Amino acid sequence: HAASERFGGWLIQQAPDAVMVVFGIPQARGNEAERAVHAALGLQQASADADPSRPAAPARIGIASGLVLVSPWRAEPHAYTVTGEAVQTADALCNRAGPTETLLADAVYASLRDRVAAENLGSETIAGAPLIWRLRSPRGEPRFERSAFIGRQAPLRQLASALDSCHETGGGQVVLVRGEAGIGKTRLVEECATLARVRGFACHRAPILDFGDATDQEALPLLLRGLLGLTGGAPPDQVQAAAAQAVADKIIECEQELFLNDLLGAPPPADRRSEYAAMRHEARRQGKQTVVSRLVAAAAARQPRLLLVEDIHWADAATLELLARLAAATLDHPVLLVMTSRLEGEPLDPAWRGAMHGAALLTLDLGPLRPEEALELTRQFGDFDARLIARCLERAGGNPLFLEQLLRAAQAGDERVPDSVQSLIWAALDRLPPVDRAAIQAAAILGQRFTLAAARHLLDDLEYRCDRLVEHRLVRPDGENYLFAHVLIQEGIYASLRLSRQRELHQRAAAWFAGRDSRLHAEHLERAGDATAARAYLAAGRDQAGEQRPESALWLAGRGLALVRDERTGFELACLQGEMLRKLGQIDASIAAFEQALAQAPTELAQAQAWLGVARGLEIQDRYLQALEALDQAQRRAGPDASADWLAQIHVQRGNISFPLGRIDECFREHELALRHARAAGSPALEACALSGLGDAYYQRGRMLSAYRHFDRCVALCRKHGLASIEAANLVMLGLTRFYQNDLAGAEREIAAAVESATRIGNPRDECLAFDVRGLIYQYECRWPEARASIERSLELARGLGARRFEAENLGHLAFVMARLGQNHLVEQGFERAWTLTQATGAAYMGPWILSLWALVTDDPARRARLLAQGEALLGAGSVGHNYLHFYQNAMEAALIDRDWPAVERYAAALVAYTPAEPLPWSAFFIARARALARHERGERTPELAAILQALLAQAESAGLRVAMPALQAVLDRQAPVGDDR
Numbered sequence: 001h002a003a004s005e006r007f008g009g010w011l012i013q014q015a016p017d018a019v020m021v022v023f024g025i026p027q028a029r030g031n032e033a034e035r036a037v038h039a040a041l042g043l044q045q046a047s048a049d050a051d052p053s054r055p056a057a058p059a060r061i062g063i064a065s066g067l068v069l070v071s072p073w074r075a076e077p078h079a080y081t082v083t084g085e086a087v088q089t090a091d092a093l094c095n096r097a098g099p100t101e102t103l104l105a106d107a108v109y110a111s112l113r114d115r116v117a118a119e120n121l122g123s124e125t126i127a128g129a130p131l132i133w134r135l136r137s138p139r140g141e142p143r144f145e146r147s148a149f150i151g152r153q154a155p156l157r158q159l160a161s162a163l164d165s166c167h168e169t170g171g172g173q174v175v176l177v178r179g180e181a182g183i184g185k186t187r188l189v190e191e192c193a194t195l196a197r198v199r200g201f202a203c204h205r206a207p208i209l210d211f212g213d214a215t216d217q218e219a220l221p222l223l224l225r226g227l228l229g230l231t232g233g234a235p236p237d238q239v240q241a242a243a244a245q246a247v248a249d250k251i252i253e254c255e256q257e258l259f260l261n262d263l264l265g266a267p268p269p270a271d272r273r274s275e276y277a278a279m280r281h282e283a284r285r286q287g288k289q290t291v292v293s294r295l296v297a298a299a300a301a302r303q304p305r306l307l308l309v310e311d312i313h314w315a316d317a318a319t320l321e322l323l324a325r326l327a328a329a330t331l332d333h334p335v336l337l338v339m340t341s342r343l344e345g346e347p348l349d350p351a352w353r354g355a356m357h358g359a360a361l362l363t364l365d366l367g368p369l370r371p372e373e374a375l376e377l378t379r380q381f382g383d384f385d386a387r388l389i390a391r392c393l394e395r396a397g398g399n400p401l402f403l404e405q406l407l408r409a410a411q412a413g414d415e416r417v418p419d420s421v422q423s424l425i426w427a428a429l430d431r432l433p434p435v436d437r438a439a440i441q442a443a444a445i446l447g448q449r450f451t452l453a454a455a456r457h458l459l460d461d462l463e464y465r466c467d468r469l470v471e472h473r474l475v476r477p478d479g480e481n482y483l484f485a486h487v488l489i490q491e492g493i494y495a496s497l498r499l500s501r502q503r504e505l506h507q508r509a510a511a512w513f514a515g516r517d518s519r520l521h522a523e524h525l526e527r528a529g530d531a532t533a534a535r536a537y538l539a540a541g542r543d544q545a546g547e548q549r550p551e552s553a554l555w556l557a558g559r560g561l562a563l564v565r566d567e568r569t570g571f572e573l574a575c576l577q578g579e580m581l582r583k584l585g586q587i588d589a590s591i592a593a594f595e596q597a598l599a600q601a602p603t604e605l606a607q608a609q610a611w612l613g614v615a616r617g618l619e620i621q622d623r624y625l626q627a628l629e630a631l632d633q634a635q636r637r638a639g640p641d642a643s644a645d646w647l648a649q650i651h652v653q654r655g656n657i658s659f660p661l662g663r664i665d666e667c668f669r670e671h672e673l674a675l676r677h678a679r680a681a682g683s684p685a686l687e688a689c690a691l692s693g694l695g696d697a698y699y700q701r702g703r704m705l706s707a708y709r710h711f712d713r714c715v716a717l718c719r720k721h722g723l724a725s726i727e728a729a730n731l732v733m734l735g736l737t738r739f740y741q742n743d744l745a746g747a748e749r750e751i752a753a754a755v756e757s758a759t760r761i762g763n764p765r766d767e768c769l770a771f772d773v774r775g776l777i778y779q780y781e782c783r784w785p786e787a788r789a790s791i792e793r794s795l796e797l798a799r800g801l802g803a804r805r806f807e808a809e810n811l812g813h814l815a816f817v818m819a820r821l822g823q824n825h826l827v828e829q830g831f832e833r834a835w836t837l838t839q840a841t842g843a844a845y846m847g848p849w850i851l852s853l854w855a856l857v858t859d860d861p862a863r864r865a866r867l868l869a870q871g872e873a874l875l876g877a878g879s880v881g882h883n884y885l886h887f888y889q890n891a892m893e894a895a896l897i898d899r900d901w902p903a904v905e906r907y908a909a910a911l912v913a914y915t916p917a918e919p920l921p922w923s924a925f926f927i928a929r930a931r932a933l934a935r936h937e938r939g940e941r942t943p944e945l946a947a948i949l950q951a952l953l954a955q956a957e958s959a960g961l962r963v964a965m966p967a968l969q970a971v972l973d974r975q976a977p978v979g980d981d982r
Helices: 002-006 032-048 085-096 106-112 153-169 185-198 219-227 236-248 254-263 270-278 281-302 317-329 350-354 371-381 386-396 400-411 421-431 434-446 452-459 467-471 487-496 499-513 518-527 533-546 550-563 567-583 587-600 604-620 624-638 644-658 664-681 684-700 704-721 724-739 744-761 764-780 784-801 804-820 824-841 843-857 861-877 881-898 901-914 921-937 943-959 962-975
Strands: 010-015 018-022 061-063 069-072 080-083 102-105 116-120 132-138 173-178 202-207 305-310 335-341 361-365 475-478 481-484
Touching (some): 106 132, 219 305, 281 744, 467 475, 587 604, 604 624, 624 644, 644 664, 843 881, 881 921, 921 943, 921 962
Parallel strands (some): 061 102, 202 305
């Protein structure tokens, strides 16, 4: 009695020497067979542990299951009369059992085969029990058993051949297994994995899911974690430790650790988060691709690898891109990449195949099982009526999943033969106890993969276990989580729920994911039909944007916009969409998104925000006048009571646009206002932008020393607060203003740091500017081939950005360098193109400088005079400061060539007049050099002049201004007395 009661059974006295215990009456719990087995084991153990002085008779136990007739036979609670075939079978088993034996009917063992160990007694049968099993012991964890592998011998041989070739040659290939749902793709690749392990391969598997699943369980992170020896559920500290170890083992470079953490689904190290936040999307994309290649190469060097990626028809663009990189890695390493896809939606287009870089691709299309193969599959499920088997085969149509489900239904005694998988799923649900039926329905709400904790929340049952779902082969363990045995099971169960029930469960799921996963929180709210779903997508998009995942943030913003019902949320989603599009370089689309936001803006301040987004896009496209009009609109909408933070943004943007337009006073005024508002707002980022803008303003005025001080303060502030995205551009300007202090070595160091920083964070605009300035420094150092290479790189970047004023600047410098390299056939055409583009983009930015360079290389004195006159007229109308410095320096050089000594002095005096408030070492040197050379050419040969020329030569050599040295050396050589060896 104690043993039966402990496991929920009810004892019914049948005879003086026999008792019957029933389970599942009056309340079925769904694990009656299991509880009966535990009760039997407990009874046998109690007999074994009995007091030797009072020995008990050894128990003989038989267990059977099935339908019975139950009726009350007296008034006491739970007093029943139980009759039926199952009672007779259990009684016969009991009579057949030996002392201390427990025998199980075949149906009992079939339901517990994953949980108990038992011995088949073979031909010993009794009525009602075709097979008899002797109970040995319970198992530990439940198992998920696969059916025998049937058919598919041709594709399996091809996979085996690919494995052998990979092992023998050290090079791998890509295999795509295609077929309709349920056709056996997963079963084939599982068999491939078995073959691979026998051949010494390490196997890594990652399914791609269409719904549900947490971010750190996505396919690529799961696969890459496996390559590093991590489990899918490894905590962030273990993941970061593995990434650090990969650096220590020289698998990746130190600067690539950021990309590896991102790929593994872990946050970047705390001290490098700002750097990763500043990094452009393209830099992150290329960095992650490189890390994937190196990680696979290192893993394959230790052991050949089989990488299994299932259901790529659900992969997003970023995942497909990384899969292409994995595919390319198979070319030179012992790696076999096997992917599965449904025929409909197979995503490997020509562009993807091109990204494989020549790696071999084998496509295996799976069709239905042949009739003899399907018939062989039916034999795994016992003997059935031939007509029933024929009907199952007809309904399944050679699809092994359909056939297996039909046969399991028949094996469970279900005489109904469904005509679709949907009805199969309903039949499977009907056979489940209520608690498990509710559990599998809740799990279907969560997606193909789910956590036990989430399922328990939906059930409101913190003790629930999935064991019976595993036993019924509806789900299978997947690490710490669970996977539906097939996606069609999940889809079918989901579709079986009433819409109202779906929404109710999605609402509970949304509550579970709130604070855990903002993306899933939003997706469940959407499926629940909740009005707050759009707002949740906005929050999820902002989270993804903060984690530097612009593609994901963009998708989430789009989902929110499709659902939005209120103007405020629609406005914020459109702004988020615009920001992400700008980050991804889709400037026209970004401007359009902000224009959509403008139409939905609920307040004037919101309109101001949208106009600011429009202005930022227009500035990138060098549409400065339109950008200023947008800023005017933004400022009018913001009104006089706008916050300091908001006003700082407006003034920074206006000042930035004033710079290329040559509006010097406006640039200065706007950035001074921006600095004041930024400090009032307590924003280091806006303060750094304002300091940078003031540096630009001083630069425009030709006050390079003041500009240097502001850029230096800006860089220091950036480094203090981790503002890497602002730092790179200001490093360039710091280097350029060092150049004007005749510190070319220091300038080169700053520019090298700027190039490294801009390249690392993927900022092509700053990289373009850095190579441009490097090209300038090389010109003054007479390093003409290096100058050409640097300018050409800057030109390539400028064209990629569509930055036409930078393109014009580079074309002008490149034409001048070609002249110095003797490539005269390219010079005239180069200057013509530079000047045409300069006029189109605004001559105030670079016009006088380009005209002066052109004047220096022309052989026609009259044309030189016209070019210089045109440049001087532009200076009179107002230009950016570097034009005055370089125009007058080049004009002095041209006048020396023409031996026009008054012109030399006029240009020298003009340069002195331009820099009275802040004389520059650079301009002072070239003024003194031009005047000294003119004095010598006029015939002066005094010791004083010789000393000046000698000092200028030493100064040029010390500064690195080698371009200035030949003329000085020449006149000094002519001044030397006879017999001097210089």
